[in-house]
Amino acid sequence: MKNRYIASFEAAQMESKEIPQFRAGDTVRLGVEIKEGEKKRVQTFEGIVIARSGEGTSATFTVRKIGANSVGVERIFPLYSDSLKSFDVVRRGKVRRAKLHYLRGLTGKAARIKELKK
Numbered sequence: 001m002k003n004r005y006i007a008s009f010e011a012a013q014m015e016s017k018e019i020p021q022f023r024a025g026d027t028v029r030l031g032v033e034i035k036e037g038e039k040k041r042v043q044t045f046e047g048i049v050i051a052r053s054g055e056g057t058s059a060t061f062t063v064r065k066i067g068a069n070s071v072g073v074e075r076i077f078p079l080y081s082d083s084l085k086s087f088d089v090v091r092r093g094k095v096r097r098a099k100l101h102y103l104r105g106l107t108g109k110a111a112r113i114k115e116l117k118k
Contacts, residue, residue, distance in 0.1 A: 010057045017080050024049050024100050025093025025113050028063060030077065031086030042085050045075060048093065048113060050100040054079075064103060066111075072104065092116040 022028060029046040047065030054060050059079040067073040077084060093113040103111055 013057050013080055017084075019079060019087060020089050022049060022061075022089050024051060024098055025095035025116075027090040027093065029086075029088045029090050030063065030084060032077075033083045033085050046090065047073075048100070048103065050074070050103055052098070070107065 026049050027046065028049055029044055031042045032045055034041055034043050045063065045065065047063040049061055050064050051062040052059070053062075057080050060076050061079060062074055062076050064072060064074045092115065094116040095113060100113075
């Protein structure tokens with residue numbers, strides 16, 4: 001059971017941030033703030049969401065993209081982080097699992113996910 005003060009603080013943190021609905025298999029484009037010395041800049045990171053975990057303010061999600069020379073890059077982002085400046089869902093994926101860790105072993109066309117038709 002959580003302390004009511006902590007619960008109210010977490011609720012206030014979650015209200016201030018607008019996160020669109022997304023799930024595993026969706027392709028997302030994130031604007032991540034990066035600090036380099038005194039300077040700050042926003043860098044985009046676009047990839048497939050392969051997992052979501054946790055709930056409340058401690059919720060995280062893992063995004064995987066294929067970088068240079070066909071090297072897979074995965075990053076874990078806190079959902080309510082201040083470093084996330086923008087969050088866009090580019091495509092909805094049609095998947096039947098909550099965790100898509102099997103994509104790590106696939107390359108090329110085999111790693112594609114079908115788009116969800118509405």
